Amino acid sequence: MTDERSRKVMKRLVERSIHDVNELAAQTGLTKRQLEYSVEKINEFVTIDIGSKLVIENNRIILTNQLREQFIALLSDKIYAKEYLMNAFERSKYLYLILFYYADDYLSINHFIEELGVGKTTIINDLKNLTIELEKENIQLLYTRKTGYRLSGSEEHIRYHLMKMIIWDSTEYNTAFIYDQFLENHHIETLESTKRLIEKYTLEYGITFVENRLTEFLYTFIFLKKRLHILPAVFHDKYQLPALIAMKEYQFSKSILAHFGIEDEAAYRYLCAWILGLSIGRASESTKDYETIMELVKRIILRFEAISGIRFSNQELVVHQLYSHLRPAYYRLYFKLPIVNPLHNKIKNEYGELFNIVEETLKPFSSLFEHRIPEDESAFLTMHFAALCSNFDEYTTIQKVALIVCPNGIGSSSIVYTELKALFPELSFLGPVETNDIERLTDSYDLIFSTVPNIRLFYTKKPVYIVSPIMNTREKYRLISDVYTQIGNFNFKLPSVGKIMEIIKRHAAISEGSSLENELYEYLINQEEPNKTENDGPSLQEITAPELIQLEMSAKNWEEAIRLSAASLLKTGRITRNYIDTIIETAKREGAYMVISKNVALPHARPIDGVMQLGMSISVLKEPIVFGNKDNDPVKYIFCLAATENNRHLNAMVELVKLLDDPDFYSLLDTSDDPNEVYHYLSQEEVLTMEN
Template sequence: MQKIDQRTKHVLIKLIEKPVISQKNLMGQLRLSKVQIDYVITKVNEWLVDEALPPVWFDGNYYHLSDIGRLFLVEFFSGDQVYHHYEMDIEERKKYIYLMLFYHCEDYLSVNHFLEVLDIGKTTFINDLKKVEKELETIGVEINYDRKNGYSLSGDESVLRYQLMKLVLEDLRSDNGSFLWDYFLFNESSIEKDKMFQQIAMELERYSIVLVENRLLEFSYMLIFLLPRLTKEWSEFYDRYNFQTFYQTKEYVFSQSLLEKFSVESKYANLYICGWMLGMAIGNADEKTPDYSIINELVERIFDRFEQLSGIRFKEKAGVRKQLYSHFRPAYYRLFFNLPIINPLNEKIIKEYPDLFQIVKETMKPIANLFGTLIPDEEISFLTMHFASLINDNDEYQVKRKVGIIVCPNGIGSSAIIYNELKNLFPEMIFIGPIETNEIYHKKQDYDMIFTTVPNMRLYSLKKPVYTVNPIMSIDEKYGLVLEVQNGVRNFSNESSFEVFLSIINKYADVRDENGLRKELMKEIRQPKPLSRKRNRSSQDEDNDLSLTDILSPAFIQLNLSTNSWEEAFYVAATPLIESEIVSRRYIDKIIQTTFEEGPYMVISDLVALPHARPEDGAEKVGLGITVLKNPIKILGKTPMKYIFTLAAVDNRKHLTALAELVTLIDQSDFFEMLDSVQSSEEAYQWITDFL
């Protein structure tokens, strides 16, 4: 048979996912032209015909893969057959060259070794090698060659490992998945991958260390590739950190036990794996680990500051803090050890939750000072996902018909978000999960379809419709998914049913143009049905996103006021909102009562207070008042405030855009200079309007 390249592989996998798929959809998802797709389909059909299977049929709009052809391709990709017929492209070859140099660090590598496995000519290899060298130069890594030692890598060991981890994360969180890594191990290693993965999982269970499915996969692949290097002495790593608390952790004992199974004895390796594991394992606030006090203190600070900045007061504070702890503990160690992080949803999160992202970013600024560096946006967006799941309204809807099971191996944040997204898109459906991939094989409940955030060939063996979805979907993606489920696209993948339908027509009618009839019928079958209003409820009304100028007016701005106490200051600051019936007096009473119970929770930065209570405490509408005191006044005799931003919110969402804009303003030093110097409320309001 012909060679399979990456483009062909991607087209075939899309056909397996959706046996009936439009040309436009295929072009959009894979970013290929009609000519490119036609070329691939022609090659695929030659192969299918050679295997005595029906070719992929194109009706002018949609490609159709037969059921028997789909089963053949699932089997082909599920076993080792694909590795015998795969041809790497330039990007894959460059990555493969780095992996060979990294993995075979104790072996002699000559030009012939590369030529044989890459299946290319010497000139092509030299050109590829130069490109790899140029890319590695940017991170201070060199490729050396001499007759005695062959080809090898040289550079800071931490950088070499960081690069390896980064490559694993990028691939495993992309459409490429683990394919290239499996292909490499098939060609280069005698390791029994599945057996090793099982050993790692058993050791994790033995020491009660929890990794979500994808983190376990990432750790397992990384460990395989790191094993040949773990016996190297690495004193720089050992001397860099204070590891005393590490020796008391279960992660350290786990690391020792695991490495013994692979005959690795090295204090450097034990500590490295321990730190690495701490950066991946889910934290448990009920376990009083040696690092509990420091992690928990930071979580408290993050939680309190988020409440301050967002204007949201969580009811179940203890439960929210526990969930926050579970995410932040590994993030703390990723920052501590400068471990790579790849968040494939980063751009989508920033786009879909811009206001919440800005608030979380501001929340984390004091924490960033501890590490002496900015916290990467990827970490901020993970936290944003987490907070989005916490403030999402998890309304339960009565459901009577279809049952969907959600498979999400990505952890707490994205699991909660995809559940809420699907519940809002399909309120009439029952949803089971989210669960990890392996759990689906043990579920006794019956279900009609599978929604998964990560494509997985194993799911197709369950003979249920499988829908691959992003945890955070754009409006187009939501619309497309609803159409797919509504119209039962996968129900028409059985071509035999369609042929029966045609034969009935032929039996009772004189068909002049069967091909024309076939196209017209298929076109009608595929015609999108209009979305009902009920299905559209997930999209947030633009009217619900209130900007700062929507909830603020000149009448709510008070300048250069004097008060005798902090309690009086809060009442005075809220007076315009009370007079406008935005809040009741009870709302301010609750703020003062909470201050006595919890301290000055509303002080968000030097001299800046954001007093707020829950909607049920007397908030009637969304509003914001700005009050500037002539002189600072101390809350409870301790914490001074001068600038009071009184917030009224009626739910957890409508005010977030306005709050994000306020956070941006508070970051500007000239904002406070303006508040201290302007002569009128109208002038202050105009300044804010012009700035925004």
Template structure:
């Protein structure tokens, strides 16, 4: 049974009902391919067949159990590698560096023809070149990897992380470990769990397998290559950026030292390698604010600065600031070390986050820009997406009181705090009639003592852990189609009426009878949003545009001001004159500046002053002012200030679209050329309107 059939079994086993259209979308397959795979599955199921009725499939509990049993049987049977998996196998073979690797070694291990191996090797060479790694051949040692040692390791790590992030499938790695007699996975897992408990090191549950596989492959490389020296490539960086003795005093270093003692032939792991492994552990584990570590003030200061900058850029009004600070600290400590030592990270939800939470993502992208100067390189999109998920917790923070009639939902999420927070928010919005307990990892499911009616899980759960409760499988970040499927699944599991959302495919079929549908997926999304009463959050109403907030009458072109206080008062006066704010709102900005300094100066020449709505914000607006002569505000790094964007916001969401566009404009040279050359406010307004129109046409 091939991997695509296996993937379809997994999809079907997690649902009670699916349309063929949904399967096409989720598997990127044609209907013909789906029918072919269903036939293959039915041949295995024998007496119980999966039937397609009116373009949809209903999966009964009996069939689901048979599908789960079939998956277990498949996991124990011979595994057939895809082309990409064969290439990764070959890379790992060269990575561990056995004494001699010939073409026949590849042929025998992969059980394919010579021509297939040569083709796979050619494709792998092209991929490796993109990472500055060469595959070379020498008669005395065979095939081997040449390049910067850190790059060679980084590629291996990225491939392991990517492979596991798809469907948590480690079959390829298990096969490779078995073929080459490497360390036993389960032994390493038990050992790491025991030592992590001993040293109080907490990993995100989904990343433990990643850590174990990478450690096994790295140890094999070091054992087979005694001449490997990372001192030039890695330790030299650390000598510039950190004190090695401080690193050796961490609990992570003690963890690494104890870990390698439990393996045979540990003498080949040098002090430099221990430092490398320590940095890697720091980039994988979860930070703990309660621990008095040497880096706690550095990390805390970074969290504080990011929260402060995000608050200014987004105009949010924090609730439960301490809880948000703790969650961000937990995530930012490993982020700090990944960025400091260029350690790889893969966020499988990156594209989904950028698509479904684009406004928030853009604001976070602007928020983290000061970090680029700290680490001397751009912040990877994968890291920005993770931070976006954490800042999403701000919007999930709301007080929920359970009523006696409410069902209770339990969220099981093993993808980390950010995923849990954003999933909690998604499900709370989708099901206001369900009271949700705080998310937990699957390993803690057996210990829960709270009563609940239904489980929402991001990972497959063993039946013995379900407490005889129905389970709905969800993604940490969902698009509109996936939200629709989850609502439908919950209604079927809880046997409630599915009255709010009709069969969307039938509605579209009816519409197509009477007219042309240019964007079927877009229409489906809008229908789902409308019928599920989520149009305010997910539908056509995307919040105010920048052109709606930045009314020309609020703008001040070539404004004259003698100092920062005069500039604040004059730039904010139009907000008072047109009923957007009271005089007290402007005075609060002035008083806060005198006490806290110019906290709203966000980058060179730009100020974005605002305070909490409680001080006198009446309407949502943005007053844009261009000073005739720049004024010193008191931020020596970013002074003088020429452009003032005075914000009034009433909540945390309505203005997000506008501000996400504004932070984009901050990076547009032509925008500031327009501000400098404009003779009237209408010229600035026209520029913004045209920019928004072009943006919409591109999307």
């Protein structure tokens, strides 16, 4: 028998030829002893010569091509799956699938024992654990002699839990193993047969899914269709959106359900809403909801530009990319569909400043949905803006061609693409493409970067590198080391941070070991700008100065107010006169885009319009002036921003956004006649921000 640990280790092992044991243990969440035990278990399945089995030597595991091929075969083999021993976590999921799928059947402990092949005590403990887990989701696991075991609670919550399980497993853990086991054991239609049917109708009606979203939909639909008739009254009211019937997604849903003999108006609407929340929006299509979604897209872009101080040069590209995401996001929020983003915490860590600005951008739009926009949804949108804000140069030429495979959608694809181009300027890139496209491109690339360790990739016989859609410094370092080591003609090898740390420890005491390690990783990846990451840009106090602060300023109109507020930046050589002229011309053409909240304006233009040095002036008008923004006029406080190309001002913008919620800050601006007093207040706020 093999188990989840062995399977997890094998999936990690096939990703690379050489593995550091400590790093592999961290990646798999195992202790070193557990890892060693899993290696022993895996070797029991290896049928090649004993000399070629897995060996831990010098704290490393080296994977031969022969072993990789056998592991790939094992992971794909149905016989291997039947000999698989589930752990408690997996049994809990499997029990939920039984309870969900066989809601109308009498289920007893004996059913569960027979199904899972474990003892009564084990099943009782599993049911206790499942009960505790479900209570967090407002679902009860009930038992009576008359009805047996059953799920009780809101049908919405019961479905949500299933969807969340499938999304987490397919995205975060990259596995559908438990679901495949269930479908096979119960002789339910296969994923492949359902996929053929769905793809037939997606082609007919012009519906497009991202690869991973389609997989999530297929598994969920197979389990859910038996329960579509269970639709409480609250669901009927919730999905009575008149525009739904005019959507192609509605006809798509009706055709799918008709195939399974389901003729129910409520089910059509429910499935239609679900499809709208999953499928890709296309700005080129004239749909019933086009004007609503496009208006939302443009308002979000305008507000993001106003708050972030970033002006996008290619508006068409920005609109098209955000439309593709915001159309399904709109329906997820409108219908309160499950929103699960496994990359949520990583996005917040790696793009913290941008995430905060996106959250601030979305605040006014939460009123459209009568509830706060979840952080998971904000994180999705942050990925798109992170890709759009990227200013990496375009590289051409190149000896080696790399294919990028990303089934996670446009946001992830764009970030991966720009990150890899920056890390490997020697490479030419194809893609990003979805997994199904690799077969037609076989002869046109030399190596593969993929966000998902799909077994099919390793059959290409090309070097495969698994990357996270959001890479931290250590992951970038490891990737550079792997690629340059394996592709010999680069003749490059990164120094070992571990070895450097060992040398330092022999000769000095280290008080902050992890911080030192991170700085070494950062320095070795990018020696031109050591210690500079997106998260440590200058503070608000660092980009302004007392000479850039004007209090009790008088102006006749909005144009003069902007010119006077920018004058100090011009005088100190931070901007050119053209920069001021561009702000005025843009405002005349586009309206008062710079008015970002009540009484506050943030005039700015693009860096190429005349920014010489990063800076911000702060001006307080003696008499407020109408700028032409009916919601937030009149303007009294003007923060004129001059941002440089690398977007390093975002940290300062996060601080400014927090200050704009601080009544004491406005009180100081209204009463003080000393720029130094205002300037020193910024340093106090910076300390508070860091502490929070």
